[in-house]
Amino acid sequence: MIALIQAGGAGTRLKSITGDSLPKPMVLINGKPILEHQIDSLKASDVKDIVIVISKNGGPIENYFGDGTKFGVRISYIKEEEPLGTAGALSLFKKRFNEDFILLFGDLMLDIDFTRFVAFHKEKKAMISAFAHPNSHPFDSDLLLSDSDDRITGVDSKHNVRDYYYENLVNAGVYVVSKEVLSSVPSPIKMDFEKDVLSLYVKKGEAYAYRSSEYVKDCGTPERYLSVNEDSKNGIVSMKNLRNKQRCIFLDRDGTINKFGDFVTSSDKLFLNPDAAKAIKLINESSYIAICVTNQPVVARGETTFEELKNIHNKMEDLLGKEGAYLNDLFFCPHHPDKGFPGEVKELKIDCDCRKPKIGMLLKAQKRYNIDFSKSWMIGDTKQDVQTGINAGCQTVLLTCGDPHPEKKFKEAQETFTSSSLYDAISTILNAK
Ligand SMILES: [Zn+2]
Structure with missing residues (x-):
């Protein structure tokens, strides 16, 4: 060459x-x-x-x-x-x-x-x-x-x-x-x-x-x-060469980056958490990469389309970008395992490998960015996120500022630490290295 x-x-x-x-x-x-x-x-x-x-x-x-x-x-x-x-x-x-x-x-x-x-x-x-x-x-x-x-x-x-x-x-x-x-x-x-x-x-x-x-x-x-x-x-500069193993902070979406609320089925329903951009900017300025991994069963349920989901994610990136922050990548799971609802998209109603707490999305990211899970973190506002991080061998943070019922599922999962803000969680991770 x-x-x-x-x-x-x-x-x-x-x-x-x-x-x-x-x-x-x-x-x-x-x-x-x-x-x-x-x-x-x-x-x-x-x-x-x-x-x-x-x-x-x-x-x-x-x-x-x-x-x-x-x-x-x-x-x-x-x-x-x-x-x-x-x-x-x-x-x-x-x-x-x-x-x-x-x-x-x-x-x-x-x-x-x-x-x-x-x-x-x-x-x-x-x-x-x-x-x-x-x-x-x-x-x-x-x-x-x-x-x-x-x-x-x-x-x-x-x-x-x-x-x-x-x-x-x-x-x-x-x-x-x-x-x-x-x-x-x-x-x-x-x-x-x-x-x-x-x-x-x-x-x-x-x-x-x-x-x-x-x-x-x-x-x-x-x-x-x-x-x-x-x-x-x-x-x-040299650490980020993909020949080297990368450290990643995986971020859940709803309740972690954007405000927790109703299902986000169109872009007008997505609003950033007030500290999201400031927090993600900290990752961007560090040696970690920032990747969002999100379950979006709204696609399988027929409540939104792939096209609109792309638009929702573009809005999120756009809002983050206006404040100088960015995600290195984003992976989503459009599937849902339970069949038999009106309006659902049948081919997405499957028991897939990517719906958290399965780690399909993290594995995809690992392949693309040569990520070392043992030096990486998963941050989210439910125990399902914590379980995802544990399944991949990452350390985990449970945010207490998102979903008011973080323990609905996988309540046995034990996070590395809890935090009431994304900014504090990321500061803690970066200061501990
Ligand atoms: Zn999936």
């Missing part, structure tokens, strides 16, 4: 840190240029052929990395005489290589298990796979729209007015690209990868979103630079 790194951008906003002459990819994070962090991450996934696109100001990059020998990789350069946007250089790349490749931008601090990413690309038979993740500011980010098979169905520009509830799924700017895509960049003219290339394959239905909780952040402003630097020093 080859990687193509676009390192030609100017990076004017970082002048206060880089001085006038240093290209942005050479900005030091925790004592090393961003570009070197990228190369280390590629090398760890056995990607050792690297092509760097540089501008006419790219001298310091070439001087530092040379042919890559010192860094254990092979590096060559494409020099742009004129800026060719984020895609124009692909036409020059095509002349030299004829295989699938990883495309990334030199101003992103990242640590990714590329082996996992490439495996996803192959499994989906995608033409382009985009690394996708939620972020703390979806309201001013370009969003990816995707279907339940992870196919990208559209890109919603941050400049559009959004009068709908949206999923917090942002294009990070890291791609796996099939060689056939190179034919859409015929000559070295200025082109934008997202607008001119990705959009083409989205229309064809051949672009996919690869969801990951790994660390990818742009350090394009002095504030972001400082926080990324901090994360690197604290080991959070």
Whole structure:
């Protein structure tokens, strides 16, 4: 596998840190240029052929990395005489290589298990796979729209007015690209990868979103630079590489994130608990990942549809996002075991493997995010959640601020501790590590 790194951008906003002459990819994070962090991450996934696109100001990059020998990789350069946007250089790349490749931008601090990413690309038979993740500011980010098979169905520009509830799924700017895509960049003219290339394959239905909780952040402003630097020093950047076992805080939905009340059968019935965003933000800033696991038998009972449930979850993500918080993922069980009610959806009336306290949803999450249950937590407002956590081998918190009858079922289940607020529960977990 080859990687193509676009390192030609100017990076004017970082002048206060880089001085006038240093290209942005050479900005030091925790004592090393961003570009070197990228190369280390590629090398760890056995990607050792690297092509760097540089501008006419790219001298310091070439001087530092040379042919890559010192860094254990092979590096060559494409020099742009004129800026060719984020895609124009692909036409020059095509002349030299004829295989699938990883495309990334030199101003992103990242640590990714590329082996996992490439495996996803192959499994989906995608033409382009985009690394996708939620972020703390979806309201001013370009969003990816995707279907339940992870196919990208559209890109919603941050400049559009959004009068709908949206999923917090942002294009990070890291791609796996099939060689056939190179034919859409015929000559070295200025082109934008997202607008001119990705959009083409989205229309064809051949672009996919690869969801990951790994660390990818742009350090394009002095504030972001400082926080990324901090994360690197604290080991959070490398810890989140999915090659490493992850620690997760699993969260129940009703009564834990949103207010306990009637069944939420439409988005107008969902309201966040007042401390939910503040609490989940604590997880986002830690080394844990945040995943919601929720039983939604309302689907099996015919009281809501998959489509409306998606809308309900988009509202939840949307509200959390407005306060700077996000879930890394959400799994739901639409089933219910008891048959024989009017309006029910017969094929969902089954004794499934995912309805809590069974751990099907947690196992799915474990597979996708390489989770170590023994270092993870399950937080919910019923003993059913506690039993779920115990069944998976997690530690557990019973919240006393949700369901007024938490002991209806599985009352023998013994939680690790109880708490009267999600915020306090998460603070306690994070402070105990
Ligand atoms: Zn189920």
